[in-house]
Amino acid sequence: MSATVLRVDSLKMRFGGLLAVDSVSLQVQQNEVFAIIGPNGAGKTTVFNCISGFYKPTEGNIDLHGKPLTGLPSHKVAQRGLVRTFQNVRLFKKLTTLENLLVAQHTQHESNFLAGLLNLPSYRRAERKTMEAALFWLDFMGIRQYANREAGTLAYGHQRRLEIARCMITKPTLLLLDEPAAGLNPQEKKDLAGLINRLRREFDMSVLLIEHDMSLIMGISDRILVMEHGKPIVTGEPDVVRADPRVIKAYLGEE
Numbered sequence: 001m002s003a004t005v006l007r008v009d010s011l012k013m014r015f016g017g018l019l020a021v022d023s024v025s026l027q028v029q030q031n032e033v034f035a036i037i038g039p040n041g042a043g044k045t046t047v048f049n050c051i052s053g054f055y056k057p058t059e060g061n062i063d064l065h066g067k068p069l070t071g072l073p074s075h076k077v078a079q080r081g082l083v084r085t086f087q088n089v090r091l092f093k094k095l096t097t098l099e100n101l102l103v104a105q106h107t108q109h110e111s112n113f114l115a116g117l118l119n120l121p122s123y124r125r126a127e128r129k130t131m132e133a134a135l136f137w138l139d140f141m142g143i144r145q146y147a148n149r150e151a152g153t154l155a156y157g158h159q160r161r162l163e164i165a166r167c168m169i170t171k172p173t174l175l176l177l178d179e180p181a182a183g184l185n186p187q188e189k190k191d192l193a194g195l196i197n198r199l200r201r202e203f204d205m206s207v208l209l210i211e212h213d214m215s216l217i218m219g220i221s222d223r224i225l226v227m228e229h230g231k232p233i234v235t236g237e238p239d240v241v242r243a244d245p246r247v248i249k250a251y252l253g254e255e
């Protein structure tokens with residue numbers, strides 16, 4: 001049995017009179033790729049926002065590696081090893097590709113101000129490590145040739161890769177990807193599937209994603225949760241989900 005990384009129990013999120021998330025429970029296991037799908041407005045992003053600390057849930061519990069996350073702000077959640085991307089890529093667009101990866105590590109390295117001022121060996125060591133990690137991820141993502149380009153000028157697919165690199169450089173145990181295939185061409189989508197598989201295989205991590213691209217989802221997910229109108233309607237392996245009449249009805253509507 002693999003270990004449970006993330007446990008979400010009876011999550012509810014209310015916006016005024018709207019119950020946007022209604023009693024959602026899910027568990028993500030170590031090394032698992034778990035997807036949340038559902039029609040527009042089903043509540044997927046709201047679940048993500050609750051898990052990643054952008055919203056404080058109205059009710060319910062969220063644990064990461066058995067420790068409560070519920071209500072922690074997003075930077076604390078990230079320090080615990082849970083990081084995310086966004087539907088619309090969020091990078092420092094005026095910084096270079098490399099600088100984006102250096103800045104991302106800023107909160108990790110505790111080289112203090114005085115050590116920096118005096119240029120102590122501990123500071124130089126930390127700086128070197130930061131640079132090595134940035135170059136590693138530029139190579140891994142195949143974007144090293146753009147290291148000195150402003151991030152905002154990269155092709156969209158490369159910006160998405162840079163955003164994932166920026167998450168990975170903080171060494172997360174759980175990566176949340178919010179519609180990672182949006183705006184990608186068919187080849188980039190294939191590459192993305194390969195990338196997600198490599199991440200989990202080589203870094204022993206778990207991935208939770210929201211996605212509308214069904215062929216990507218069916219190809220890479222171990223399990224899928226389908227939501228409709230804020231409620232979970234089915235959780236299961238891709239083949240089970242694909243054949244479930246409730247899922248077909250949620251997507252196609254009633255005759």
Ligand SMILES: Nc1ncnc2c1ncn2[C@@H]1O[C@H](COP(=O)(O)OP(=O)(O)OP(=O)(O)O)[C@@H](O)[C@H]1O
Nearest residue numbers: 015018019020038039040041042043044045046047
């Ligand atoms: N901050 C908010 N304030 C008020 N209502 C919100 C807020 N965020 C989301 N909602 C509402 O909650 C419901 C669920 O929205 P959510 O964005 O979570 O759906 P989704 O499944 O991610 O949709 P999509 O696939 O279109 O991104 C929608 O009716 C939306 O209008």
